[in-house]
Amino acid sequence: MATTTDDLPARHSLGKSMKRKEDPRFIRGKGRYLDDIVLPHMLYLALVHSPYPHARIKSIDKSKALALPGVKAVITGEDLDAAKLEWLPTFHGYDKQMVLAFGKALYQYQEVAGVVATSREIASDGAELVEVEYEPLDPLVTPFQAREDKIILRDDRESKTNHIYHWEVGDKAKAEGELDGSAVRIKERILSPRCHPAPLEPCGVLADMNKATGRLTVYMTSQAPHVHRTAFSLVTGIPEDKIHVISPDVGGGFGNKVPVYPGYVVATVASVIIGVPVKWVESRTENLTTTGFARDYHMDVEIGATKEGKVTALKVSTVADHGAFDAAADPRKYPAGMFGIVTGSYDFPTAFAEVDAYFTNKAPGGIAYRCSFRVTEASFAIERGMDILARKLDMDPVELRRRNFIKKEQFPYPSPLGFVYDSGDYEATTQKALDIIGYDELRKEQAEKRKSGELMGIGVSTFTEIVGAGPGKHFDILGIKMFDSAEIRIHPTGSGIVRAGTRHQGQGHETTWAQIVAEELGLDPQELLVEEGDTDTAPYGLGTYASRSTPVAGGALALAARRIREKGKKIAAHLLEASENDVEWKDYKFNLKGVPGKSVTMKEVAFAAYTNPPPDSEPGLEATYYYDPPNLTFPNGSYIAVVDVDRETGAVIVRRFLAVDDCGVVINPMIVEGQIHGGLTEGFAMAFMQEIAFDESGNNLNTNFTEYLVPTALETPHWETANTVTPSPHHPIGAKGVGESPNVGSPQAFVNAVMDALAPLGITHIDMPLTREKVWRAIRDAEAKVS
Amino acid sequence: MNLEWNGQETIPASKATVWEFINDPAKIASCLPEVRETKISDAHAFDATVGVAVGPVRGKFTFKIVLEPDAGGSHMDMKINGGGLGSVIDLVAGADLVAQDDTTTVLNWKGTASMRGPVATVGGRVLDTQARRVIEMTFENVKKRLSGGSA
Numbered sequence: 001m002a003t004t005t006d007d008l009p010a011r012h013s014l015g016k017s018m019k020r021k022e023d024p025r026f027i028r029g030k031g032r033y034l035d036d037i038v039l040p041h042m043l044y045l046a047l048v049h050s051p052y053p054h055a056r057i058k059s060i061d062k063s064k065a066l067a068l069p070g071v072k073a074v075i076t077g078e079d080l081d082a083a084k085l086e087w088l089p090t091f092h093g094y095d096k097q098m099v100l101a102f103g104k105a106l107y108q109y110q111e112v113a114g115v116v117a118t119s120r121e122i123a124s125d126g127a128e129l130v131e132v133e134y135e136p137l138d139p140l141v142t143p144f145q146a147r148e149d150k151i152i153l154r155d156d157r158e159s160k161t162n163h164i165y166h167w168e169v170g171d172k173a174k175a176e177g178e179l180d181g182s183a184v185r186i187k188e189r190i191l192s193p194r195c196h197p198a199p200l201e202p203c204g205v206l207a208d209m210n211k212a213t214g215r216l217t218v219y220m221t222s223q224a225p226h227v228h229r230t231a232f233s234l235v236t237g238i239p240e241d242k243i244h245v246i247s248p249d250v251g252g253g254f255g256n257k258v259p260v261y262p263g264y265v266v267a268t269v270a271s272v273i274i275g276v277p278v279k280w281v282e283s284r285t286e287n288l289t290t291t292g293f294a295r296d297y298h299m300d301v302e303i304g305a306t307k308e309g310k311v312t313a314l315k316v317s318t319v320a321d322h323g324a325f326d327a328a329a330d331p332r333k334y335p336a337g338m339f340g341i342v343t344g345s346y347d348f349p350t351a352f353a354e355v356d357a358y359f360t361n362k363a364p365g366g367i368a369y370r371c372s373f374r375v376t377e378a379s380f381a382i383e384r385g386m387d388i389l390a391r392k393l394d395m396d397p398v399e400l401r402r403r404n405f406i407k408k409e410q411f412p413y414p415s416p417l418g419f420v421y422d423s424g425d426y427e428a429t430t431q432k433a434l435d436i437i438g439y440d441e442l443r444k445e446q447a448e449k450r451k452s453g454e455l456m457g458i459g460v461s462t463f464t465e466i467v468g469a470g471p472g473k474h475f476d477i478l479g480i481k482m483f484d485s486a487e488i489r490i491h492p493t494g495s496g497i498v499r500a501g502t503r504h505q506g507q508g509h510e511t512t513w514a515q516i517v518a519e520e521l522g523l524d525p526q527e528l529l530v531e532e533g534d535t536d537t538a539p540y541g542l543g544t545y546a547s548r549s550t551p552v553a554g555g556a557l558a559l560a561a562r563r564i565r566e567k568g569k570k571i572a573a574h575l576l577e578a579s580e581n582d583v584e585w586k587d588y589k590f591n592l593k594g595v596p597g598k599s600v601t602m603k604e605v606a607f608a609a610y611t612n613p614p615p616d617s618e619p620g621l622e623a624t625y626y627y628d629p630p631n632l633t634f635p636n637g638s639y640i641a642v643v644d645v646d647r648e649t650g651a652v653i654v655r656r657f658l659a660v661d662d663c664g665v666v667i668n669p670m671i672v673e674g675q676i677h678g679g680l681t682e683g684f685a686m687a688f689m690q691e692i693a694f695d696e697s698g699n700n701l702n703t704n705f706t707e708y709l710v711p712t713a714l715e716t717p718h719w720e721t722a723n724t725v726t727p728s729p730h731h732p733i734g735a736k737g738v739g740e741s742p743n744v745g746s747p748q749a750f751v752n753a754v755m756d757a758l759a760p761l762g763i764t765h766i767d768m769p770l771t772r773e774k775v776w777r778a779i780r781d782a783e784a785k786v787s
Numbered sequence: 788m789n790l791e792w793n794g795q796e797t798i799p800a801s802k803a804t805v806w807e808f809i810n811d812p813a814k815i816a817s818c819l820p821e822v823r824e825t826k827i828s829d830a831h832a833f834d835a836t837v838g839v840a841v842g843p844v845r846g847k848f849t850f851k852i853v854l855e856p857d858a859g860g861s862h863m864d865m866k867i868n869g870g871g872l873g874s875v876i877d878l879v880a881g882a883d884l885v886a887q888d889d890t891t892t893v894l895n896w897k898g899t900a901s902m903r904g905p906v907a908t909v910g911g912r913v914l915d916t917q918a919r920r921v922i923e924m925t926f927e928n929v930k931k932r933l934s935g936g937s938a
Contacts, residue, residue, distance in 0.1 A: 051875040051904035108903065109873075128872070285905065699788050699907035704843060707908055 012588045013518040013525050014733065017670035021526070022510040031249040034204045034221050035281050042206070043072055045267045045280035046123035048113040048130045049290070050105035053141070053361040053698030054153070055134040057101060057112065064129040065115055070122035072274060074130060075114040075266055077102030085269055088235055088260055091477050092335065094165070095326035096156075097364060099262045105134065106153060106324035107363050108700050109289035114266040116278060139698035143298065143321040143358040153324065153359045162359045164326045167336045169417045170352035178313030178350050182304025186389045191767040192377040194296040194321065194362075194692040196288050196702075197369045198710060199505070201251025203291055204281035205264045207271035215242050216272070220264060222247040222533070223257045223503055224543025227477055229535045231260050234478070236268065247533035253505035254682070255367040258329050258545050259292050285703045292329065293362075293692055294369030296321040297355075297377040301385040309395050311404045314348050316381055320357040320366070328357075328366030329545075330373050331475040331482065337373025338632075340417035341466040344382035345426050345636060346404040351416040353378075361698050370682060370743035372467040372546040379463045383748035387459070387755065388764060396443075397752065398434065401462050402427065408726070419466060421634045422736075423726040424662060430462055433638035433660040436722055442642060450760055455645040459753025463745040464636040467737045468551025472628040477542060481628065484548070485539035486556035488517055488564055489622040492610040494603030495527035501541010502553040503533045506678075507739055508671040509549065513557055515667050516733060520561030521568075521602045522588030539624055547635070547737040550667070551728075556627035558732035563623035568605040571621075574614035575600050633728045633736035637661040639745050641753040650776025652688065652754055654717035659746070662724045664736035672738050673721055679742025680719050685711045686743075687750035691769050758782070788907035790915055793897035796926045800933040802861075802886035805894065808933060809863055809882070810856055818928035820921055823847065831855070839871070841917050842909040846872045861885075874904035898922075 025031055062074040077100035080086040087096040101112045115126035140146045140153060146162040153162055179185055206219040216238055222228050225245040233240040250257060267280040282291070298319040304312040320336070322328055330337045336355040343351050369376070386404075390397040405426040406413045413421040434440075442458050449456045472481030485501040498517050502509060510530040518525035532538055541553060565585055572590035573580040582593050590605065592598040609621035642656040659676055666672050689709040693701045702708040727734025747768060754770050755763065761782035766774055798805055808814050812833040816825040821838040828834060831854040839848045850869030857863065867878040880898035887893050902914065 049873055051870065051873055053903075695788050695907065697788060697901060697903065697907070699903055701908055703905060703908045706843060 011519060012522055013515045014665065014667055016515070016668065018511055018515060018525060018668055020508050020511045020671065021514065022508065033201055033249050033251055034206060034219055037206055037219055037248065039206065039208055039277040042277040042279055043116050043118060043270070043274065044120045044123045045263065045270060045278055046115050046117070046120070046127040047111045047263060047266070047286070048115065048127045048132065049109040050101055050112050050134070051108065052105055052134050052136050053108040053139040054137040055105045056137060057103060057105060058133040058135055060113060061131040064131065065126040068122065068126050068129060070118040071115060071126040072118070073116040073270060074126070075116070075270060076100060077112070080269065083269070085235065085265065088265065089478070090325065090327045091259070091329050092332045093478065094335070097325040097327050099265045104155065107361050108698055109286070109363065111262040111266070111290065114270065116270045116274065139361040141360065141694050141696060141698050143319045143360055146358040146360050147319070153361065164322055164357040164359060165335050166354065166356050168352070168354035169340045171350055172352045174350045175313045175315045175352035179302055179304040179315060182312045183307045184305045184389070184392055185302065186385065186392050187300065187302045188385065188388050188765055190299045190301055190381055190384050190765065192295040192297045192299065192380050193768055194293050195369065195686055195690045196293050196692055196708065197254035197256040197367070198288060198708065199252030199254055199256050202282045202284060202287040203257055203261055203263070204279070205267050206277055206279040207268040208277040209271040209275060211275045215244060216268065217244045217246065218268065219246045219248060221250050221257050223250070223253040223505060223545050225503055225533055225535050226501060226540045227480065227543055228260060230478060230480065232268065235265065236272070245535045247503045250503065250505040253545065254370045255294065255329065255545050256292050256369070257505070258367055258543070259327060259365070261291055284705060288692065288708055289700050289703050290363050292327070292365035292367035293323070294365065294367055295377055296366070297374070299377065299381045301381050303385050303389050305389055305393065309393050309400050309403050311346055311348055314343055314351040314382070316342050316353045318355040320355050321360050321362065322357045322366050323360055323362040323364040325364035326357065327364035329368055330366070331469060331477065332479070333474055334373060337368065337375070338466045339374040339378045340415070340419060341375055341464065342378035342382050343415050343417055344379065345401070345406060345462050345464045346382070346386070347406045347410070348416055353417060362694065368546045370679060370740045372465065372469060372548070372740060375465055376744045376747070379465070379744045380748050383461045383463060384751060384765070387752045391759065391764065397460055398430065398439065401460070402430065420631060421464065422631060422728045422730060424464065424634060424636050425724065425726050426462060426636060429636065429660050429662050429724045430638040432722060432724060433640050433658055436660070436720070437640045437642070437656065437658045439640070453647070455647055455757040457643045457645065457753040457755070457757025459641040459643070459749045459751065459756055461639040461745050461749035461752065463639070464634055465547070465741055465744050466632050466634055467547035467740060468629055468633040469546055469548055470552070470632055471630060480542065482542050482548070482552070483626050483628040484541040484553035484556050485624065485626045486553060486560040487539045487622070487624045488560050490521070490564060490606045490609070492607050494523060494606045496523070497529045497531060498557065499531045499538045500553045500557060501539050502544040502549045504544055504549070507544065507549060507675070508668065512550070512667045512671060516554055516557045517561045520558055521564060523602055539626070547740040550735045550737045551633045551731060552627060552629055554735055555629055555732045556625045559627055560623045560625035563625060564621055567621060567623070568602060570614055570617060571605045571608050572600050575604065575608055630730050633664065633731060635661065635663045635736040635738060635741045637741055637745050639749040641749040643750070643753040643757055645754060645757040645775065647779060650772040650774070650779060652770060652775060654684070654750065656720065657717050657749070658720040658722070659742055660722045660724065661738060661741050662726055663738035663741060664728045664731065665725060665734035666723065667735060675739050676721050676742045677719050679740065680746050681711055681716050683743050683746030684716060684750060685709065687747045687768055687770060689769050689771070788902040788914065790900045790902070790918060791898070792919065792922060796894045796896070797887070798892045798894060798930055798933055799890060800892060801889055802884050802892045804933060805884055805892045806860055808929065810854065812852070812854060814932065815854070818925050818932060820924040820928070841906055842913055844872060844874065844905050844909060848874070848876070870904065872905060874902065874906035876906065877901050
């Protein structure tokens with residue numbers, strides 16, 4: 001039986017809803033974001049963008065822009081090429097990416113030139129004056145057009161095809177054989193549409209080259225400052241010790257602030273050339289049209305089963321749209337990320353998954369938008385597939401899931417697609433969700449409503465995530481193993497400073513990191529200052545994305561603290577005038593075994609570390625740990641949505657939504673709940689509102705917040721939350737991570753609920769987003785068939 | 788984003804008068820709504836800077852407009868290329884003139900436009916409405932000019 005947070009033994013610091021230490025500065029408007037930073041003599045960069053999705057660049061005339069008073073420089077791809085700075089490496093190293101369009105523009109809004117000027121307004125006016133002559137070319141708007149290879153997008157590649165890669169995992173022959181022999185079989189094409197994280201603070205950079213010291217300071221909206229420092233060094237050739245990356249307060253990232261973007265490079269080049277700071281902060285349209293998108297997976301999902309509802313095989317074949325460059329932020333060995341989690345929470349005897357990726361005339365990306373590398377796509381595919389199978393079997397979708405859950409005694413569970421799930425109790429988590437929501441009563445209500453033609457739906461999602469990249473033997477970015485790090489310094493008075501290689505963007509690390517260290521050392525979390533985002537002071541880490549901070553850096557923090565405890569034990573033995581073997585850490589202090597009341601606190605030990613260290617020992621009390629986790633973690637949950645659909649208008653009202661999450665040991669329940677609220681709201685947006693769509697000419701149709709909708713408090717449903725706890729057996733504190741679970745787990749609950757509501761009309765599937773128009777059209781078409 | 792329009796206008800002037808009018812870049816330019824600046828480049832071409840306000844796309848667009856009259860004096864093609872604020876618009880329009888009587892000419896016209904960039908984001912219905920308004924105002928101005936009024 002899974003436990004709940006309330007069942008856990010009383011802790012010193014973990015499991016407590018401590019208020020966020022970072023909030024006083026944010027709610028007082030005292031956060032310090034990139035655009036708040038103003039340096040003397042600073043210039044501004046504006047970019048010129050291609051209006052065409054595919055066009056040959058015949059000429060670029062800078063003269064009018066350069067003649068505008070205040071314009072200091074105009075930079076083109078040709079200029080960068082001459083300086084050997086035209087191409088950026090992509091994170092997994094299999095492709096390269098243009099900084100500025102050179103020869104051809106490959107997607108609409110691609111950066112073509114940069115104008116540097118004394119004010120933001122003059123830079124924008126200057127960008128309008130750059131005259132670019134284009135020869136429009138036919139665009140490739142879909143991956144299905146691209147795979148025909150009638151137009152080859154990338155002249156720069158030796159391989160004259162738009163096909164980027166084929167990736168597969170599992171036993172294809174066995175899976176297909178089992179599918180052929182299955183009594184019941186479903187197949188559905190399911191789209192996880194192109195969407196965008198759209199953080200409220202867009203991306204930006206302020207590059208400051210000091211020609212006197214030869215040192216480049218780069219302030220940037222970065223989720224991974226150390227990786228960016230290394231990337232800057234690799235691209236520019238500047239030695240890494242001469243680069244200082246500072247990521248100030250970041251206003252949301254969701255994966256969007258992991259890649260390196262052309263604006264960063266052009267601003268840096270301009271600062272290096274001109275010798276003064278150059279700032280670039282993108283507009284909302286630039287953010288939506290050029291920076292890392294997410295998803296865009298067209299998935300053919302096939303499931304076989306017995307008549308009794310026991311699954312026999314899974315096959316998923318995916319066509320992926322990667323845009324003009326293969327800039328997907330996936331680890332080198334996993335070009336399709338963790339898509340192998342597509343078997344979900346179910347015990348499939350055999351499975352096979354494959355992904356074929358193609359270049360198209362769209363912005364590059366494929367970032368992990370609040371998910372751990374393609375996990376949202378995989379989770380959506382299996383959870384929709386299971387619902388469609390339940391419909392075919394005429395079986396309750398919860399009952400089908402229960403018949404196929406991986407049982408708690410099967411953990412650690414080796415999946416047919418190669419992962420080893422760490423822990424979970426899906427049955428208990430699901431039962432808790434059913435009890436809270438009153439599932440049986442809702443089904444009865446639904447049956448009554450159907451008699452009068454009302455469209456009420458109940459959708460479930462019993463998902464399993466995979467996060468915490470990761471084990472260095474499997475995962476890397478730019479070849480760098482995906483460990484993370486922590487450094488703890490305890491001051492003589494028992495307060496301290498905690499630094500990590502991560503960079504929060506709203507996750508609350510300044511609070512939760514302090515709680516982890518305080519728990520390990522028996523100190524006051526309020527007296528532990530957490531600092532991230534400065535590469536001159538923080539230990540090297542891979543950053544915050546893909547729900548990796550708690551699984552990886554969280555482990556590093558606990559283990560660094562335990563190193564301090566080890567040293568503290570020696571000091572405590574010295575203070576207690578006892579042998580180290582006679583001292584034990586218990587009840588958050590060092591105790592002399594067998595002598596009740598004879599103990600010293602960590603505060604006393606800290607003071608002694610500087611004033612009275614043991615003879616022949618090193619003074620001070622600090623430790624560093626670089627943690628390479630042995631496995632990934634597998635958060636999971638059972639989500640239930642209840643919706644009412646208006647037959648006349650297609651409007652969907654989300655009446656209730658319950659999320660029961662198992663993210664292992666909870667560090668701060670209030671922060672976890674906040675994370676879940678935010679992720680559910682983003683999942684709701686994906687399900688009902690958001691898509692980066694293109695017309696047949698390759699025009700991006702969702703370039704601002706009037707066309708790409710962000711839910712406000714008016715649209716957002718009320719969220720109900722609960723939790724269970726199955727600690728991760730390999731994580732130092734048993735935590736699994738939670739930031740992405742609600743985004744990964746919720747879209748299919750909403751869609752399953754709407755499809756359940758529309759089931760009496762014979763509607764099986766509608767691709768997201770389920771806008772009123774789409775739902776209304778589906779209802780109208782279904783009713784036309786009947787009448 | 789591709790849009791198509793067609794229509795018929797009845798103009799209170801003789802076919803010869805209408806033909807002479809639409810062959811004159813200066814006269815055509817004076818009938819375009821929201822024109823800020825025009826520059827006649829030759830007998831059948833001119834540049835125009837116009838104010839545009841379509842949803843969030845607001846500012847100046849510059850266009851090159853080329854008139855291509857048919858030798859028969861009854862058909863005119865007009866090509867408009869240009870844009871601004873990162874948008875590109877390519878428009879081709881054609882008009883056939885039919886004399887209804889000595890003082891009335893019927894003009895049968897059609898146009899197709901392709902749009903790229905932010906202006907295409909605004910959406911077909913908004914753009915279509917806006918474009919129709921511009922077309923209607925242009926013809927209204929032509930009628931006013933040919934019936935003795937000022938555009």
